[in-house]
Amino acid sequence: MPVDLSLKSLSAIVSVPLGLAVGSFLNVCIWRIPRNESLAFPGSHCPQCNGPIAWYDNIPLVSFVWLAGRCRRCKAPIHWRYPLVEGLTAGLYLMTVLHFGVTVRTAFLLLFLSVLVVITFIDLDHKIIPHILSLAVIPIGLLGSILTYDPPPRDAVTGALVGAGLVYLIAVYAEVAFQQESMGGGDVNLLSMVGAFLGWRLMLVSFAVAVAAGASLSLALIASRVLSRKDQIPFGPFLALGAAVALFGGNRLIDWYLGLFG
Ligand SMILES: [Zn+2]
Known part of the structure; x- marks a missing residue:
């Protein structure tokens, strides 16, 4: 059925950016939950120089490549784990939607x-x-x-x-x-x-x-x-x-x- 197919491909397309965005938030959780820090405040900042990270430097995967894996202010390397968690989450989201549909x-x-x-x-x-x-x-x-x-x-x-x-x-x-x-x-x-x-x-x-x-x-x-x-x-x-x-x-x-x- 063509209707089913288009819903499936549409949901698969949506699941990847959704997974990337959630993965970005999971990185925050991984860093802050064991340190008993708030998940909402303050906004994203570099753990090295404490400088705030602008939204355009905080786009999952894209910013990491764009910044060549370094903080814009202090040039400290951004841990490879950040893009890894984003990519992993996106992959899991895609698999789940393909496997179980939109339910x-x-x-x-x-x-x-x-x-x-x-x-x-x-x-x-x-x-x-x-x-x-x-x-x-x-x-x-x-x-x-x-x-x-x-x-x-x-x-x-x-x-x-x-x-x-x-x-x-x-x-x-x-x-x-x-x-x-x-x-x-x-x-x-x-x-x-x-x-x-x-x-x-x-x-x-x-x-x-x-x-x-x-x-x-x-x-x-x-x-x-x-x-x-x-x-x-x-x-x-x-x-x-x-x-x-x-x-x-x-x-x-x-x-x-x-x-x-x-
Ligand atoms: Zn920095």
Whole structure:
């Protein structure tokens, strides 16, 4: 149907600048939330010279290229992570719109993915997952399941509870068995949030992908002596990666896995 096709391409075209703009805001969240700074005031400023950044120097991706990656006033380099987060967010928004269309569920998923992006970079920098990004977002996931029935509310509640319990039990076990902290309270809240948005099945896929990715990367980094056995690698970014993989390919992964047994 040509009508469907044009709506799809139109929404895909709109999703990219929307994702870039939101990504620009997520950069602000990543910097300010762990520092307990207001998200609204003051306006954007250079972390080096504290000079205000004009709107025309604050256009996602474009300004970074235009300014050759440097502050207009003090010429301090702008971290490559700023355009990375903007591009990543735009890519996730495009994928979500192409995959799920323009629906109420898509709106909830865009919020979910945005929160995961912020959590990933805050956890990498500070090794914390603020409650405002995990615990506080769980009710929004449950609300989404009530409104869209995807996942059904019972699956979402089960996902939130089992997700929290799973990480909690493994954390306690690891502490007893290896006398080392493996996952923290932030990871408990994060997997619970993933369960609330995706339901318990895709929550389990998220966790399995996160453990597989986290374990293989850790082993590779230890084997190549980039890290020592004592170094702590934050688990939040792997859970976020796992959730994105589960969202876009989880049902195919489940089919493949069950196919192995018959
Ligand atoms: Zn500057």
